[in-house]
Amino acid sequence: MLKVYVCLLLLVATRIAGAFEVFACEPEWGALLKELGGDNLQVAVGTSALQDVHVIEAKPSLIAKVRRADLIVCSGADLEIGWLPQLIRQAGNPKVASGPGYFLASDQITTLEKPTSLDRSEGDIHPQGNPHFQLDPYRVLAVAKALAARLAELDTAHAADYQKRLADFSTRWQAAIKAWEAKAAPLKGRKVVVHHLSWIYLEQWLGMEQIGALEPKPGVPPTSGHLASLVDLTKNSHAFAILRAAYQDPKPGDWLAEQTGVPAVTLPFTVGGDDKAKDLFGLFDSTIDKLLAVAK
């Protein structure tokens, strides 16, 4: 046993020290950190686009990542409430338990759909509003600005570099927003059915209208009765697409598509959700292209 301990201690000692380590709960913040930090940061992303971030388990590998982090970057608004507090409590890393090392994107922006009353009979509702705001480029920009400032504050050696990279990212991002808005103009006023209520920010940005959700209540899996009730609504209101994220079960959406002839579209939802969504720019490119492809 002692031998094992000694070996492990040696391992600890030989670890490369110095790099500023960041733990990102979701791939979109991992991608943003790459834009803002480049090689200055060693980024570990806790989840993938094929996982439902509401219900991640506090896995040992994640505890190890949080243990080593100098900063953690997460969506917040209780999205990670089922696992992040457990990771922090088990990791024993005071740098990220609170204070500047604990960065929640939701603290940097205003959220939509803040419930006026809280009752779990309404499903898995988030008291701090809808936490799926990564598909609003303006909010992403607001988070980027706050995050660059935080990186500069914590990793002072590269402070100037973070500001420079932010300026560069902002310029490219604002140009991209213009292009996306022009390209997505035909989507304005179009109606969609969604799987989970995770598209409100995208809808608001592009002017799309949500007429229904496959989940009867947030976080409650679609039931056949509820799906059946959506058939007429989807047909009569001329919805152009049924939206779901890459991680969501395709069966309910496919069923409704078959019944109504309205195509079901799997959007990447976050970075890594499809082949094109390799970074934040690719995420928006792919999302808009996939929507336009069925908008006709």
Added chain:
Amino acid sequence: MSKAIVTAVAAALLSASLSAVAADETSLQALDARIRALEAQGQNLREQAAAALAAADAARAELEKLKATMQATQQAQATAAVSAPRENSTPNPGGANGNAFNPAIAVILNGDYAHHSLNPDSYVHAGFPSLGGSGPQGLSLGESEVSFAANVDDKFYGQFTISYHDDNGKVGTDIEEAYIDTLALPQGFSVRAGRFFSNIGYLNSHHAHTDNFVDRPLAYQAFLEDQYGDDGAQVRWVAPLDLFLELGGEAFRGENFPTAGANHSGVGAHTLFAHAGGDVGTENSWLAGVSMLKASTTGADDGFSGDNTLYLADATWKWAPNGNTKDGGVTLRSEYFVDRRHGTYSAPADAAIDLTDPLPDQPWIGTRRGAYLESVYRINRTWDVGYRFDKLWAGAGNPFATGFDPVRHSLELTWRNSEFSFFRVQYSHDDPLHGVADNAFYLQYDVSLGAHGAHKF
């Protein structure tokens, strides 16, 4: 006369024509001046027009510039509009609301129905006295608890859990856990003090409502009376590695089973534990550990006094498509117990006279073992089904030993409406003694109210 008239006329005409010529000259001069003036005016106008044109051009440029900046500010405003107002982030300034800092409150409600073909109050497992166990026959309230938790300040976290439980007919409320954790120790260290469940093994530190089966494995029932918790202190260290590795130790009062008597001036039990874990690809995760509990015991619930050491090895493997463990996949878990005892047996002071009990005041020197293996298949977010195999080895030198080793098989099916509620049915076939079998059927509900719990792996 006529000559004079002609001359006069001629003179008049001449003068008239002369004056006409003079008049013509003046008007010509005037015209010329006017033309010059007009020309000057025209030049002036041209110059003015050019100036106006230049001004218009300048204005247009200015406008373009304005438009560009306006677009930029619009975008900035759009960003600003979605940025959180920092000023308003402190609710109730002045601390008007006294409840604002209330701890997170979580309530677990749990109840079950059990039907055993053997009376659970009277049957024992060969080599193991009847301890803990699967609760009474019929309807009963299971472990229902209220838990309060919050950060105390910047350096400490506190948790307080009161539970109601029914321990084979002994009902009552317990302070299940009441501890503080450090939040600010550097280098991966943390310290816990108070009453808490030991971090030995896998299930021991987990609350029963997160278990996959209605009751604890036989080994937990036999060696730890379901779960070992006591008053004590814990030091834990997490290594800064890619691999999860935690090492730690605990000192306990030594009042609760498997120890008793609070020996060594109230520090009667010690533990050591090591857990490691990680991922294999994106779909597999594992956690494994070894731990030991060493105690000096006087008058334990099973009548043992002396030195006892319990060794545990635990291993958990989870596989799930894309790592979505809540939507499908398989969990495999096994724990192995070795219990070494060196002491004596004497009947517990409060024990009812039972002729099946061993003779008192005999030595208890020997090794007992126990193990379980469980596998749970998560069909989808709503359903899971599981099988568990339990085995105990009484060994020799144990006053309860009969030469028979108990075995149990359990099957469970769970339906979850949400993360906050589940219903479970379980069937267990138990062979506690040679030639004796118990078939048990359980129904269980388990719900959680209030604060959203964050569960361990």
